[in-house]
Amino acid sequence: MKSVDRHLWQRFTGIAAPYWRSEEKWKAWGLLVLLVVLLLGQTRFAVLFNEQTGEFTSALAARDEPRFWDAIQLCLVLLAVAVPIYGFYYYVRDKLGLHWRRWLTHRFLDNYFSHRHFYELNAETAIDNPDQRIAEDINTFTQRSLFFLLIFIGAVLQLAAFSHVLWSISRDLVYFLVVYALAGTLITIFVFGKPLIGLNFHQLRKEADFRFSLVRVRENAESIAFYRGEAQEAHQVKQRFAKAFNNFNKLIRKQLSLNLFQYAYTLLTMVLPAAIISSRVLSGELEVGRAIQAAGAFAAVLGAISVIVENFEGLSRFAAGVDRLDAFARIMSGQLPEQHRSAGHIELLEEPRLSLERVTLQTPDDGRVLVRDLSLQITPGEGLLIVGESGSGKSSLLRAIAGLWSVGSGSITCPPSEDILFLPQQPYMLLGTLRSQLLYPKREQHISDAELLHLLERVNLPDLAGRVGGLHVERDWGKVLSVGEQQRLAFARVLLSKPRYAMLDEATSALDIANEESLYRTLATTDTTLISVGHRTTILKYHRQVLELTGNGQWQRHRAESYRFMQ
């Protein structure tokens, strides 16, 4: 258990510490110090309120009216000062939590989008639901970290303030308290610790899986509706919900035993202090008010030393979240699964020319050889058409050139990424305006609307802007445009960014032959060299070389003229 705890602590500091050393550290520490000052104020006022409650109870018991009203008056004055301290405390805490969340979210996002982690993580299923980890787990982490940190600091302050009061009233109570709290904490950690953390960890995952299945339905609503796949989808979603449900059932069963223990533990303290000091009050040695004060101080000290017992449920959920973030951070810092590292790698070199040198490409999951020992040079101006049966590895070869897949051997020499544009099989439409759609993957550029409208004409979409209400209209383009229109839009991106090489993976598959022909003809007038994957003979004439993948890693090269001849 000890080593598990130490690990947890290390994992926690690994995620938490960088913020407190970052460029925002002054603000962070400043707010934290302010919080501790406010907390000190709170504790001080708690002691004063406790004193005054004892005081006016004693005044009532002694039927001393002036003493009673004096105590009430003082109480009201204290209240006026205490209220802003209590209010601001929460404001400052949440503000610090929010800034911390922003910093940590940006850090995770930067990591997620660097080295194509977003692609590898999703393809490898090495960890589940990265989106939930970024969107939710970070938020919970920063909020809960501050919450528990302040609870612990508050507990220490409370302990210092009230143990002094309690010590002055009854030492027996203090001795009793120490033994009682220690026993409670040990039982909680050792009996309820591990299972609750494990169950909470699974709960987070199962909830995320459940939500993800619903997101998939939303994203693929039309296909599901065409297939009439509602029954199957409902079944899948319900199955995932059932997993979350069953785990939660186990969780609340475990929590029931924890709650029974916690309530017995807390409620017993209602009678125990009174029982311990009753004889001194009955004998007249202590005033009734002092006994009330002692009970208040007892509760405060007990609360302070049993902070773990009382917050255990929340702590175990927090620990589960820390584990998820830690796994995510570690996998992004390069600790990918063993198989990935043990397999050989295709070397990727950056040079102006595009060529493949003895490349053997394997699938990343099962290491199946798709292309064996391929050497190829693509001369600028001389296009390459890749053909072959479905599943023979055509798209995978483009993935290798893009550096997305690298399991295998040999080397690929490739110009810098800004000189190559890839048009994947499934056109991608980003969220945004029609204008940003055309500029993608570049961000805003100084290109006039007139130029963009002309571009739309060149790709046979002359009416598009007018139809949707202009270039600055935001739509869910993936849904409102037909696949063929999306493919034409993707061609416009090539014409606009004028890359030296364009990789077109069946980029005209949804278009009629006339449209396909016209797009290729337009591209042929530019300086862009084309590397296409396609099945139609019509595009053959825009390429000089043909690479035919014949299966089992075999391939053949042809001149375009002779290949046409063989068709």
Ligand SMILES: Nc1ncnc2c1ncn2[C@@H]1O[C@H](COP(=O)(O)OP(=O)(O)OP(=O)(O)O)[C@@H](O)[C@H]1O
């Ligand atoms: N992540 C992956 N892990 C292992 N194998 C994969 C993975 N992705 C795809 N494959 C397999 O790799 C093979 C090549 O796929 P690829 O997409 O390159 O085929 P393709 O020739 O482009 O086919 P199509 O003409 O149907 O688009 C297929 O058998 C496919 O099932």
